[in-house]
Structures are given as structure tokens and as C-alpha cells.
Amino acid sequence: MLQAARRRVPVVAGVAATTIADAVAQVKAYEALGVDGILAILEAYFPLSEDGVVAYFTALANATALPVVLYTNPQFQRSDLTLPAIERLMKVDNIRYLKDASSDTGRPLSIINAVGDRIRVFSASAHIPACVVPRQSVQLYDLCRAGKWEEAMRLQRSLWRINRVFAKYNLAACIKGSLEIQGYEVGAPLPPQTPLSDTGRTEIKAVLADLGAAPIAPPAS
Amino acid sequence: MLQAARRRVPVVAGVAATTIADAVAQVKAYEALGVDGILAILEAYFPLSEDGVVAYFTALANATALPVVLYTNPQFQRSDLTLPAIERLMKVDNIRYLKDASSDTGRPLSIINAVGDRIRVFSASAHIPACVVPRQSVQLYDLCRAGKWEEAMRLQRSLWRINRVFAKYNLAACIKGSLEIQGYEVGAPLPPQTPLSDTGRTEIKAVLADLGAAPIAPPAS
């Protein structure tokens, strides 16, 4: 991925682990490969105390000079980042971003009110998989930055169809399948996750085509 | 409440029931009292099928000529309004509004995309109890209508403190307690719900004062 990026865009590597030791080893390996940042995920089997959660992200960030993004998704992770935990983690210098995928309207507001002057908050609650509609996602970002909120809302509403169709199938299969439709040979998800079905592929292809995100020219394979 | 309103603002009565018969009786009683609309809530003990949910709201709306607001709050209700159920309920003429308190960022978007040309959608996910900050809430609405989104966001961020402090205490106690602070003698919540504690009262009073929503003149007791 670093070779494909050729430093034209920053590459942020995802780290997910159950133990601090494993997380730190992953961080060091990614840093050695030359990534530009770390997105940090905590996988838990048994429930963890807030102290344990804070210890995990602190140790992970201390293991690298790279900037770190905290990632929180209560739907898929067993241990959520509470607001007090986030406030404590603000003392770690290189924790500089937070990606909130909670779906909860008010949570980004609470986070921004609490620590918004210290870090940058990504609201992943928009739930539109940017990697399969990259140009449209940049356009959405630019419209918001320019304060063109009505145009942004119109674009968000049209892009929302991807979210709806992705919700019908396995998420990893949808991402992989969309990229394959667009000509990127990324293969199927790792088993036991199942690949996109033919029905899913047809439906997603139609949505991507409507949004101008399916390939017009033959894919650059 | 109708007497207090003196027709200066519309009064919308909330109906919540487990059976259709009870809901219809409540609707007819409120209509006889002269309310301007019905906010319809489904209380379920056993899980209900989508057919049952649709039958409930349809029967309730058919029992009155008043406009009906569907209300959905998956946190407090056992039976949620699915998107297909909402689409089926669009065939009922006097179902004209939907208040979504799901907290889910994307859900209002899905609803608006599906039925937004047919009904008006209230996003209760803003989670700011308008009844205790009425002037500020109207101001927030006006700013949004005028497209002044940055000012609206600043106001929303400051009002958000009410949501945070309400989340620390029992919701009914907070509403009742805030209104008492403002000089409205509404009494305590119905037992076994507990009234606002002294600590809660002090904390909420300070937030309301900061927002210009505590009484300046002595309350009209």
C-alpha cells in the first residue's frame, strides 16, 4: 500500500490488538515500514476497566513518534472509549485525532466540546465508505469547508445510497467487491468472511454507476 | 395545558398504549378536549411483528381527523419503527410528521430519503429539551432556516451543556426540576420516579443561568 501510495497521500496503518505487547509490536513494525500515522483500535475479550483502556492507548502511543488516531466503534468493539477516558488520553502528546464511528449524533458534539481544541475529530458516523467513492468524498469535504451546506447535504443524500446497500451485505465483502468492480484486484475478504454474492455485486455496481463511481474505461489492471 | 396555551401555540397530546383499543380511546378523549395534534407512541410488552406495529399506528390515526406525529425512541420503547414500517404508514393520510429520537445520525437521512417528500421529519436526536430553553430553541431553529449554520452550531454547542447535565440525572426529574427553577409549579415526577436532588437542582440551575434560561425576576409563584 505504501508502494502504491508513492507518498502522494499519507498512509495511516490500523493497529488492533488484545494485549499492549501485541499492539506495541504492530506499531513498531508499521513505523519501520514507513507509514505516516497509526489508527489505534482496542480489541477486548473480557470487559476492561477505564484504567486498562487508558493504559492500552497510552502505551501504544508512547511506542511511536507517529501521530495516533483513536478509533472507537461501539458496534464492533467490545470496549468503548468513554468521555473521561478520552479526556485522560489528551495528555498523550502524539494522540492527535479521534475517529468516532458511534452513529450517535450527540457524541461527536460532546467530544468536541470536551477536547475539540486539543485534537481533530473525524465523524465516521457519516457512514459513507469513502474509499469506494473517493472523488465524491473529497467533494463533500470541500463543500463543507466552503460552508456550502445545502449542496453538501444534497451530495450526502445521494451518497447515502451506498450506505443503505452496504448495510444489506457483509461490510468487508462490500468494500472488497466495490473495489473489484472499480478495477482494483483486491481479492475476497479473508474467510470465514464470505465474498460478495452475485446479487450484491449487481446491486452495488448499479449504485456506484449512478454515483459516477464505477469505471467507465476498462479497469487499469 | 390547553387553557394555559390559549390557542397561542398548537398543543400536541402524547398517546402511549399497549393495545389499539386503549390508544384509540386516548386519541378520542384528547380530540374532544380540543388538542391540535397527536404524538403517537407504541408501548409493547411482548415483541411485535411489523404488521402489528403498522396496525397500531394505522388504527390510531384512523380514529381521528387530527394530524398525527409518529414518535420513535428505541432507547425507551420496546418496539421500533423500521424503515419498511414507516413506508407502509405513509399511506395513512393524517400521519404527517415523524419525530425520530434514535440518536442515530444516519437514520433521519434514511427516513428523509425514503419519505421526506410525504411527511415532515423532526430530528429529536439533537437531544436538547426545548421546553426548558424555549427562546434559545426557537433561535436555533431560525438560524437553521436562515442557513446560518456556523452560528447555529455555536448555539447548539452551548445548549449541549443541558443535554450533558440532564444525562446525569433522571430525565423526568430534570424537566420538572428545570420548570420549577423557572417558576412554573409543575410538581415532582410521578413516583416511583424520584424528584431532582438538591445537587442536581444546583447544577442545573447554574447551567440554565449561564444560558439565560433561569428566571431573572422572581418566579410568578
Place this chain on the structure above:
Amino acid sequence: MLQAARRRVPVVAGVAATTIADAVAQVKAYEALGVDGILAILEAYFPLSEDGVVAYFTALANATALPVVLYTNPQFQRSDLTLPAIERLMKVDNIRYLKDASSDTGRPLSIINAVGDRIRVFSASAHIPACVVPRQSVQLYDLCRAGKWEEAMRLQRSLWRINRVFAKYNLAACIKGSLEIQGYEVGAPLPPQTPLSDTGRTEIKAVLADLGAAPIAPPAS
């Protein structure tokens, strides 16, 4: 129901309410009708503190001289009886029974260990609707009382088929439908709960027949 029972068996009336006032009114009405006991359920819309939960059941029990059964079913009720709440409620003289429908293997053990010398605990976790297999349920009870655990287990395993088939359909519909199959004209569940489908009726009838719980003689219609 009292007329049908003709005092041959005790009749225990279920009380479910959101407010103490409503619960107390129900209790007094049932007591006036001559029931033998009260099964007490707490319906909550907003979450309740433990103090609120204890206040509800205490007030309800204080309103009557009848013995009271606490009923807890975390699947269908929004407010659960915690172990500390149960321990506090043991100070109320006429709270003499607890019916636990938590499905949790260990919970009855925790309750019995904590308060088992003070009240009688019904484990509703067996989840076999006794009212549609009354003779078999009494037989199961007698086998357990006699310490014939292996026979009891064989019977429980055969009766378990009712639980499995009930789980496929709406519970109220299954109870009502089973009683209708057995010749008791109890009618359909209150709408919006839907009556038993023809498929459900056929399937349940076959299970009841296998268990010797379908009518042999024509129903006494």
C-alpha cells in the same frame, strides 16, 4: 376467572404499572374482587434508580394484606430487580414469593443463597407455559418434590418442545391459540398483537397432541 376457579385453586392477579398510584389502584381493585395474591410487575419508560424500584414494590405491597409475588423478566421489562433491591424488599412482610424469568442459570442460585430462607423462589426459567400443559406440569413438580430427578429430566426434555415451538411465534398468540385448541374459548390476543397463524396452529396442535395435552373429546364449546 375467579368464578371459573370456584376457589378450587388460588387465583393470583397480575399487576403491571408505570406509576405507584396506578399499581396501588389495581391492587385494591383485585383485592376487592377476592383474589388470593398479587403478582407484581414494574413497567418503566425512563430508567429507574434502585430506590425507585424498591419504592414501587414496597408501596404496592403495603396497599394490600394479600401475599405478593415479585416478578422479574429482564427480556420484557425495562427495569430489572437487582440482588440488592431484592434484599431490601425482603423487609416487607407480605412480599413472600419471587418469580424469576431471567433465563439466567445462576441468578436463581444467587437469589436463593441471599434470601432463600425468607421467601419462596419460582424459577420461571424452565420456560414451559404451564397453563397449556397443566397436568404434565404438576407431574413435573411432583417428580422434583419426590427427588426423582432423572424422570423429571425426561419429562422436562419432552415438554421442552412446547418452548421451542412457542419461540417461533408471538407468545400471547401461542397461549391463546393453545387454549383454543384445547376447547377454551379465550379469543385472540388484544390487537395489535396478532392471533396465531394457521401454520402455527397446526404445528402447536401436533406438539400438544404428542404430549397428551390436546383435547381427546370434542371441546366443550
Place this chain on the structure above:
Amino acid sequence: MLQAARRRVPVVAGVAATTIADAVAQVKAYEALGVDGILAILEAYFPLSEDGVVAYFTALANATALPVVLYTNPQFQRSDLTLPAIERLMKVDNIRYLKDASSDTGRPLSIINAVGDRIRVFSASAHIPACVVPRQSVQLYDLCRAGKWEEAMRLQRSLWRINRVFAKYNLAACIKGSLEIQGYEVGAPLPPQTPLSDTGRTEIKAVLADLGAAPIAPPAS
């Protein structure tokens, strides 16, 4: 552990993975070490279809000649074994056991009724950590095998205190801490899981002593 066991008791290794490839690699490594069986856990991040779940356990079992225990614990795992999935997995020869830690009273009954003639079912719902009370657990097993159900129940009730005190602290910390109390130098749980606090240690030590499971002689440190 294999060295410690010296073949006096069988050693069953736990395998937990997100991908089939990782699970198969773990299985082969454990088989090479000489374990006697595999306890198979599925860790999922995104939700999995039933086909995916069945594929995971099938591939894992096909990778070894050792007997396999399916392990299901809906509290800690994101993907549960449904009854239809269990029935499909019965076609795999060396899947010979199932350990159900669902806490649900009825679930073992459903499983035994469906596949009880094909595999052995362990009910982990008893929730007493046998490794810290091994003699008492064997005694409980022997009493049940002998049909001495009342004695077994008395023992289970006394052992239940361990479950209650473990529920107050982090589970891994309790297991490790109990073994340390008993003189086994197993160390602390892997961070970010926190070790047993002094309060927890004191409380657990008292319970173990009451049950005759704390060391009488000084620990063999």
C-alpha cells in the same frame, strides 16, 4: 502446561481467531506440541453469516485429527453458535464436544435435545471456575454422576460464592490471583488487563479458605 501435566490429565488447548487461516495455524501448532484436544473459539469483528460460522469451525476441525470442543459464550464473543449452526457442525466427525457458557437455562436443553446423542455437552453455565477449586469440582461431578442431587446442590450453593466474588472483579485477574494465592506462580494477566487489587485478593482468599481451597501449608514458592 504439557510438561506440568506429564500426561496425568488430558490437556485441551484453546484456539481463538478471526480468520480460518490463523485458526488452522494455531491448531497445527498445538497438535505438534502434543495436546489432547482443541477448544475452538471464533472471534469476529464484523458480524458473520451462519455459513461463515460453520465454515470456520469445519475448517478448524478438518485441520486436525484431535477431538474438538465447540465453545460458545455470547457474553464475550461477537458471533454466537445458533442451533442450526450446531446441527450442521454435527456432520464433522471430530467435533465431539460443546461447551455452552450462555448462562441461558434452556439453551443446553435445546442443544441436548437436538444433538445430545451425537456429542457431549458441557454446561459452563454453572460458572464456577473449576481450576481454582479442582477437588471440589470433581466432587460436584461425582455427586451428580451418582445421582446424589441434593448433596450436589448443597455443594454447588457453597461453591457459588466464588462466582459472586469473581463477578466483582476482572475475571482473568481473579483466576490468576486465586492461583497465586494457592501457591502457583502464574503471574498477572496480560496488560491492559489489570491485576487483582489488594481488596480483591483479601476477599477471594477468605472465600477460598472457607471452601478449603486456600493453601494450608506455605505455598511452594
